[in-house]
Amino acid sequence: MYNITGVIYMEKSVRIKVPATTANIGPGFDCLGMALDIWNYVEFTITDEKKDQVIITGQGKDILNTGSDNLIIASAHKYFSYFDIKPPKLLINCENNIPVSRGLGSSSSAIIAGLLGAVNICEHSIDYDLILKLANEIEGHADNVAAALYGGCILVINDNSGNLIHQNIAIPEDLRCVLYIPGFSMATDEARNLLKDTVSRMDAVYNISRLGLLINALNTSDFKLLSVAMQDALHQTSRKAVFRGMDIVIKSAMDGGALGACLSGAGPTILAFTNGREITVTYEMRDAGDKLQLNGDAIVSAPSVLGAQRY
Structure with missing residues (x-):
């Protein structure tokens, strides 16, 4: 349990890994995604500093934002805001193996990392439906984020009421x-x-x-x-x-x-x-x-x- 500025966070340090994803896979535009065995590793640490900081090694180290406008931090803040929790200041260390802006889900990996990091900092049980909903709101389409969150090959659609429905599709082991x-x-x-x-x-x-x-x-x-x-x-x-x-x-x-x-x-x-x-x-x-x-x-x-x- 960690107390900062009167707000209690259960975890001071959390590590999350998120896979790369490929989406569409040809005809499945905006509704089909698949996780790949390429991973980003993200460590969250609550600090007493006045500003958030992101340290990046690997892919995107020279082009990604390293302050509070980083997508990982913005996604974590969305989760904190959903529960009306004051965000702590975070030091985030990223080991990035997913190429940036190459169609392999680098932004989705950041979004899912930020949301799950916040979940674990608060020691909440993971509400996967909520995480998918928030991730979709950030990303604007759910194919990559669903595959990054659940793994495997995922078909995801938005029903007529704005709810996301997802189904896992079997993947041959030798593919x-x-x-x-x-x-x-x-x-x-x-x-x-x-x-x-x-x-x-x-x-x-x-x-x-x-x-x-x-x-x-x-x-x-x-x-x-x-x-x-x-x-x-x-x-x-x-x-x-x-x-x-x-x-x-x-x-x-x-x-x-x-x-x-x-x-x-x-x-x-x-x-x-x-x-x-x-x-x-x-x-x-x-x-x-x-x-x-x-x-x-x-x-x-x-x-x-x-x-x-x-x-």
Whole structure:
């Protein structure tokens, strides 16, 4: 128990880890996310200082905010405010392994870390529905935050009453992910502004049918369906305006033996599902990126069935 300025906090120091996420996975625009086995580690310490401070090592250390406007602190404050608790001053140490603004859920990891850090500082039981609600309010869409919070592959929708409904989708144990991560960033807001306000019935049906096929392919481990199931007509075409090599990198993954490939989230990372041939797919994506002068790299990861947690 720790007392500061008349407010009692149960925990002075808390450590939270949060996975990277890939969203959309082709046709599941704004409703499908998957946790990846890449992690950010965040330590919260209550201090007697007058200002919040964030110390960052790893990804984003030179570009992320390090004061009270940091997204982790802002998210923690949202939780404190929800319960009308005066926020303590925090020293936050971040070990970041999730690339920033690359379509791998770095902002969602910060939001979930901040909310769960606040939960544990207060020694509250975790109300997952509340955490998802608050995270969605901060992020504006729930696909990444749901996957970061729960782990696994999550389908999440907003019902007609404003409530979030989420379902876990089975992930084959032998599914792997090759990620080509370009050397340039793509802000989610910028990428979202490229999208059309309306879509044709044909494109809507195209995505609805492939989303159903994708969910069934994952549930049944029917890998041969993924090449079609990961296709999209709603967002990837528009985003080629700022990532003109997208189709070439996706094709290179398929030529190398990937099961399916797509833009990860808002991009610019390209996600390729594999079941073997990871070395070949990695080589082909890296080679395509080099020829396009994208200054990126390809790494092999895997889905994570584990979500954010204290460690």
